[in-house]
Amino acid sequence: MKMRSAEFIALSASTMMLTALGIDIMLPVLGVVRMHFGLRPESTSTAQIIGFFFMGQVAQLVFGVLSDRFGRLPILRIGFPLYITGGLAATFAPTLGLMFAARFVAGMGASAVFMTTIAGVRDRFVGDQMARTMSLIFTIFLFTPIVAPFLGLAILSVSSWQVVFLTPPLFAVIIFIWSLRLEESLPREQRSVLNWSIIGQSIRKVIGNQVFLRYTGITTLLFTALSSYVSSSEHIVGEIYGKPQLFAWIFAGIGVVMCVCTFMNAHFSSRFGARRTIRWLLFIYTLVGGLLLLYTFSFNDPPGMLLFFVAIALLMGINIAVEPNSSALALEPMGNMAGMAASLYGTSFFFIGASLGSVISHFMVKGVFPLVISFFVIGLIAVGLVFSDRRPLTREVS
Helix, strand or coil, X not given: CCCCHHHHHHHHHHHHHHHHHHHHCCHHHHHHHHHHCCCCCCCCCCHHHHHHHHHHHHHHHHHHHHHHHHCHHHXXXXXXXXXXXXXXXXXXXXXXXXXXXXXXXXXXXXXXXXXXXXXXXXXXXXXXXXXXXXXXXXXXXXXXXXXXXXXXXXXXXXXXXXXXXXXXXXXXXXXXXXXXXCCCCCCHHHCCCCCHHHHHHHHHHHHCCHHHHHHHHHHHHHHHHHHHXXXXXXXXXXHHCCCHHHHHHHHHHHHHHHHHHHHHHHHHHHHHCHHXXXXXXXXXXXXXXXXXXXXHHHCCCCCCHHHHHHHHHHHHHHHHHHHHHHHHHHHHHHHHHHHHHHHHHHHHHHHHHHHHHHHHHHCCCCCCHHHHHHHHHHHHHHHHHHHCCCCCCCCCCC
8 A cells, every 4th residue: 555645744753753863862861871981970971972873864866866876765775784783782882982883883773764764755745745755754754853862761761761762762763653654755767876086076066166165064063053052951950050850941941942943943034034144043043152251251151041041042043043054055056966965965064063062062071161152153154154255135945
């Protein structure tokens, strides 16, 4: 029986949720993981459990090329075992180093699943229908950061941190079985030839495009701050502010703000155009980051908890609102190289952004000043990049 549209949307949202679930459900239990491995409470090492998962997304560059050549389903069915195996290995890893390696593998699997899901939507739908479908999928997807921390705490209250770590791969097994109902969305006659010379030429053309580099750079910078905050959020709330019982509520509250900002961005982008909107968003981002830096520098580190997390909510909300605009603007001039460009774009902001974010997280032992100054510096550079785009402002992308 052929899969209907509603089932396809539900399945696509569930596959994309695996990426968020593989991060957000674990955040509340990282303190227990520190104790398990005999680390001191102020240790920032557990932030790398999230960082290595992000860095595993580097594999989407290869998976993107392979999915254009062999179809979406083979790559999807490689991704699920990688995600599941990596998740199981991380759960039972005897050392933190082996856990990091396993999380990298799980991130590779997540990149294959995430990338082929978006490609499958693009194969099946065009224009307004594709936009509507992606909006429905992302609406479901964005609820994961709100619910997952509470789920992690609920599981921890009746079991161990290992069971929390087991939840994403077990959920992936169910989704994997469900995905066997999917049909291939890329016909054989539309598949590309695996020619490494042509691939190399495409890569050089993409990275030689200034518009692509400008907006990919903006996304990568913003993801640096986002990944650093997400991976360190449990440490910030639980250790730096000493309020571990509030973590799930704070993280979920910020998730709600991010959802609201995403919907507001859709309205502003359609009304004013992507470039005008992104300029204003980045200006506000830098202003909030600057005020937070000024307060932290003038008074104390860490700043007051309420003020800090209100600022964080605004910064994260703007961050998630900028990404659809910057991705559309980066890919706009790519034409028939859009597939390669999308892979390079995703690899850049996930791998480079997560790597830089890990460096920031490493320095947040007893205060948040490294993160606060990063917000402001990243905002300044991003504003400089977006205003260096001298093309006439139109509503070409929305």
